[in-house]
Amino acid sequence: MEKIVFSPRFIENLASGTAADPGTPGLFIEADGVRKTWRYKRKVRGTNKVHKATFGTFPAVTIADARVQAGALNAMVEQGVDPREEARIKGVTVEVAFNRYMASDRVKALKPRTVDDKRKVYRAGLARLADRPIASIVEADILAIIRERREAGSKADRFTAETKAFFSWCESIDGEIDGVTIANDPTRRLHVKPSRARDRFLDEDELVLFLRALAEQDRVYQRAVGLLLLSGCRRTEVMSAPAAEVRGDVWIVPAARYKSNIDHAMPLSAWGQSLLRTNSEWLIPAKRGEGPMTDGWINKVVEKMRVRMMELKGGAVPAFRVHDIRKTMRSNCTRLKIDTATAEAMLGHSKKGLIAIYDLYDMMDEKREGYAKWEAYLVDLARKAGVADALQIPDGA
Template identity: 25%
Template sequence: MSLSDAKLRAILGKPYQGKPELSDRDGLGVRITPQGTITWQWRFRWQGKPCRLSVGRYPDLKVAEARQLIPEIRNVLSNGTDPRLYWKHRTTQEGMPTLKDICEAFLELRAPGLKPGTVAIYRSAFNAYLFNAFPGKPVERITMSEWIDFFDSIAKTSRVTAGAMLKHVKAICNWAIRRQMISNLDVLQLRVSDVGSPSKVGDRVLTFPECHKILAELDKSRATTTVINSIKACLYSGARISELLKSKRADFDLESMVWTVPAQNSKTNLPVRRPITEDLLAILQQQWSLYQSEWSFPAPNEHRKPLGVASVNKLVREIRARMDIPHWRLHDFRRTLSTRLSEVGVLPHVTEKMLGHVLGGVMAVYNKHDWLDEQRTAYDRWTLLLTPAC
């Protein structure tokens, strides 16, 4: 039976020997002590377990007022937020989340739906800049001038980093607002140009003599074979280094000579199929003969794990320092493959497939063809171009 103010007034502040809990509706009810103290509570299930949330006392909160709270709290639950956490933030300033609180909540609740590499980027940025910013201060109490000072301090070292941190802050704050953890913030009005600079789009395209020099330096290197081979495979295939390092033997079908990058290893969240060229096959066969591992490029000292990108970047820095050519990085290999093959007549849709890109417009929706034969021909052309003239 639903509760009424008249019924609760008759109980309030008097010795009480009835049921300790009385139900109203929609999970709302009251808990009554033997002394007649009445507390509103809402019953719900969180992660499969029965829970209850105290939302106030009677008569501070009348029956109609208590009922009006339930849709708000139920909506929070349906959005995947623990109502107890939300209520604490809503009712006490001490419980209002700090920037670190919402960063941690983001990593806990959002991370399972993201790729490990993306989570690692967020975690690194949070550790370096956000976890220790504005310690103990509720994020809703941070003024615009404080935000600007914060980003300006980062911009003194790097305007690009300041812009990147603003993007991170806006992403997690918008997420927290949608989850009803916080209300709207002034910082969301800022643009990257207000506090820093956008990251630069690379434009470095290697010449073939430069590619030949890089391969020669790799051959002279005394680094671990798997690190050297991963860089060579990156140049020969035009694949992302992450796709290579996460590749397993099972991804390479030597019968059809096709390498399939699983969706979980692809930046586009779609499988990528490429032909296995002779150069790539030679590298893979050497790797498989040297390392008894499911990974094609295992860590040298722990074959049960894939090689880390830090080891690859370390070798890139070492050989780059010995070379008399302009600055380059691994990602430039992809731009070089696309540009140089276009120069010799390879069609754009073929090079896009070689790079693992999603085709634009209507083609992305209706055309699922991978052009493997055309890719194979283009890779043969690429191999010839990478071979130094005798």
């Protein structure tokens, strides 16, 4: 293996083969014509064991980043310590620490969707460090993952926020009680950008285009998107709903699945009730296989609808997300003269302060009237647009 002086230009020009870093024992880069991957391979002193590791790809993982990671391993192998064996003996690898974190009271108190998001973030980044001792993780390890995600076009804000939450727990008393100990939080200097509230909702002209585009979708997508529009529920509340949540003419999302931590009852009107009918165990069943349809599908369908809306309009339609459908319902509650308390109850927002303590009225009658008014407005738009039959809107709606 030829030793050379590393530089970014040299690595960029490396088309294939391997090149060792002369300044860092065990570290080399491997090019296969598509990507350039940082690798580590070194014999553990005094043993016949060879430790191997992969640190990600260049340029997302810089030369400096790779050297820091290799240096941490060298500190162990040069002392005759096998990093994986050391991690096994100590029992606190990144993977072990993460599993203890997920089993902690801090995480157990969160909503299932939030817990799932934490697992997704782990699999998308920290999992590559799974076998490393948690105490050996340094800032450069985290920065390398963030850079690589950005290079791949992925947003790193969620990864940063969840990773900071994880290491904050590791450094806390709670982490220490659960047998996880780190001297320094490697995410301490990372900044999480505050989320900015979006102000996007569909106006009346866009709603007409939206309904016309929805009329062209498969029935299962008409039901999913239609329920998002009529109920104002969030994506996961619709897509993960068991059919058993529908009781008569009322759909009740239990507190365990609802963000506001309340049982949210929705007495929908005729069109909404027709969309709730299913022969499946799930409200929105997967088109293939068992179980509910995955969340990702609804994002694709809504974007496909936006593209169709632009074709129907013959002009641009600003981008909107699934959650903006919820904002569309709430904004139209105001224009339809639905009072604030009823509109907030229709969205399942929790009551605040003393009102939450003293006002225990469920507002079912008011919500029923509000959903009816919102549905009547949409049905009128659909009929004027000539798509009521394609949307299978009941005659009595």
